[in-house]
Amino acid sequence: MKKNKELTWALAEKLDLPGDLVPGAGRVTVSGGRQAVIEGHRGILDYSEERVTVSFVRGRLSLLGSGLRLKAMNGDELLVEGEIQTAEWG
Amino acid sequence: MGLNMERISDALRGTVRIEISGSFPESLLNTAALSGIEVWNIECLDAWTVCLDCYENRLPELESAAMDCGCDLKVLSRRGGRGSLRFARRRLGLLIGLGLAALLLFASSLFIWRIDIRGSSRLSRGEILRALEDSGVSVGSFWPALSVEQVRSEMMQRLPDVGWMTVNVSGSRAVVLIQERISRPEIYRESGSVDLVAAKGGLIRRMNILAGAPKVSAGQVVIPGELLVSGQRASLTDSGESVRARGTVMAETWVELNAVCPLEEELKTPTGFSHSRFALIFGKRRVNLYFSSGKAIDACDKIISEYTLGMEGLFSLPIRVVRERIVPCRYTVGDGCDREAMARRLYTGLEQDTEGQILQYSLTEGSDGGLYVLTLRAHCNENIAAPVERTQQDAGKEYYDR
Known part of the structure; x- marks a missing residue:
């Protein structure tokens, strides 16, 4: 399974395709440091006013800041609002 | 508009505010997301407690998911949906009343309750209203049955001074636009004696x-x-x-103009104690909200104001409120001559009558048989x-x- 995903990424890189076209790849859009739209997530790992950690197929994303709030959530998308200071991918 | 539609949709579906507490409330959020349960306004109260909104019909699924995740779920409040239905059932009379009022408002908007006339300068409002009534447009007319072309042709027959007209109806208010006929200019003939x-x-x-x-x-x-x-x-x-x-x-002319005014006349002075009385007009029927309407008010000034109920541009109700302000007056005998105004009018008349220059003029005062006489004598150079x-x-x- 893991090998298949690696192959998909390698193929996408060879074909010069945008990363968000790869199945299972997450996409994060931060607007003005106040709002973040996260697409293709696999669930929340941690949620507090200072940190929101979201799981993806390949890794996890941590948004750090103050007054963070999950404005809306469904199976694919997440909307986070608040003072976003740092985004860490790991 | 989009936001309003969203609010209406939420109100119809019904939403609940719930509190989830447990060792790992995020797991319930993930389960809800995977099950396609939409949640929003997720507020983190502390490390073990989260508040969120969801649709009322997905609450049972969320409750069972909470049990699976080992979380406690508490409903904090409900909005819309079944709650609104229960509210409506308890206040059925109020809702029926509101519905009837809306129905009456709709029915009332199909009739004309106010007529505004624009664009007429020579024709009086009364003349136009009479001709409109004869053509089928009056207060209380059912406007969907009106034919603007027919009204226009009848109006132009009845009022030859009307060159073009139209009637626009919006929210029980008929706006009559009139373009008066331009009179034919006098023809200057080169020939003739x-x-x-x-x-x-x-x-x-x-x-x-x-x-x-x-x-x-x-x-x-x-x-x-x-x-x-x-x-x-x-x-x-x-x-x-x-x-x-x-x-x-061009000739030198000598002009004499006179103005007269009675030295003693009855003057009307308001006594200052005014009062108002009201009446309602339903369509064409007037209901006085006062008694003794036959009482003589000759020694009073009566100022009538009329207000149409409704919202400008949206609708007009078939009810008009009439306010009659009555100011009692006292008659006294005094000198009613405004000498300055008389002199001004004499001079204006002289200017209008003179096709040239006013070289000099003088004013003389006098009285004759109880009349004040002001005489203007002028020396002019004019055509x-x-x-x-x-x-x-x-x-x-x-x-x-x-």
Whole structure:
């Protein structure tokens, strides 16, 4: 399974395709440091006013800041609002 | 609009505010997301407690997911949905009343309750309203049955001064736009025989004749109606040539204008204790909200204001409120002459009547038989030539009746 995903990424890189076209790849859009739209997530790992950690197929994303709030959530998308200071991918 | 539609949708579906507490409330959020349960306004109260909104119909699924995740779920509040239905059931009478009011408002909007007229200057509002009523447009008319073309054609037959008109109806208010007919200008004919006669008596100072045969000369005194320039010009042939005499005859004139006013007259003074009374007009029927309407109010000023109920541009109700403000007055005998105003009017009249310069003027006051008389005497230099159409009977005439 893991090998298949690696192959998909390698193929996408060879074909010069945008990363968000790869199945299972997450996409994060931060607007003005106040709002973040996260697409293709696999669930929340941690949620507090200072940190929101979201799981993806390949890794996890941590948004750090103050007054963070999950404005809306469904199976694919997440909307986070608040003072976003740092985004860490790991 | 989009936001409002969203609110209406939420109100119809019903939403609940819930509190989830447990060792790992995020797991419930993930389960909800995977199950396709939409959640929003997720508020983190502490590390073990989260508040969120979801649709009321997904609550049972969320409750069972909470049990699986080992979380406690508590409903904090409910909005819309079944709650609203219960509210509506308890207040059925109010809802029926609101529905009936909306229905009446809709039915009322199909009738004309207010008529505004725009664009008329020569025709009075009363004339137009009478003609509109005869054409089928009046307060209480069912406007969907109106044909603007028919109303226009009937109105133009009834009022020849109307060049074009239309009726626009919006929210029980009919706006009648009128374009009055432009009267035909007087046609100036180059041919024909016209004499120039003296409009006023005076001493001729200068003559500038463009057409016609002069009959007087500078330095001569003329009386009103005297022939100044004849339109009958001598010709080389036996018969004389008829022309339109044109030119200016500048003369010194002496004008006297009088204004009179009674020295004593009844003056009306408000006593200051005014009161108001009200009436309602339903369509065309008036209901007075006061008694003793037959009481004589001759010694009072009555100021009537009318208000149409409704919202401008949206709808008008068939009810108008009439306010009659009655100001009792006292009659006293006094000097009602405004001498300054009389002098101003005399001078304005002189200016309008003089086709030239006012060289000097004076005002004299006097009284005659209980009347105050103000006399204005003026010395002017003006054009006294006035054109007069000459008929065959006028041939050889040297004076015209002025």
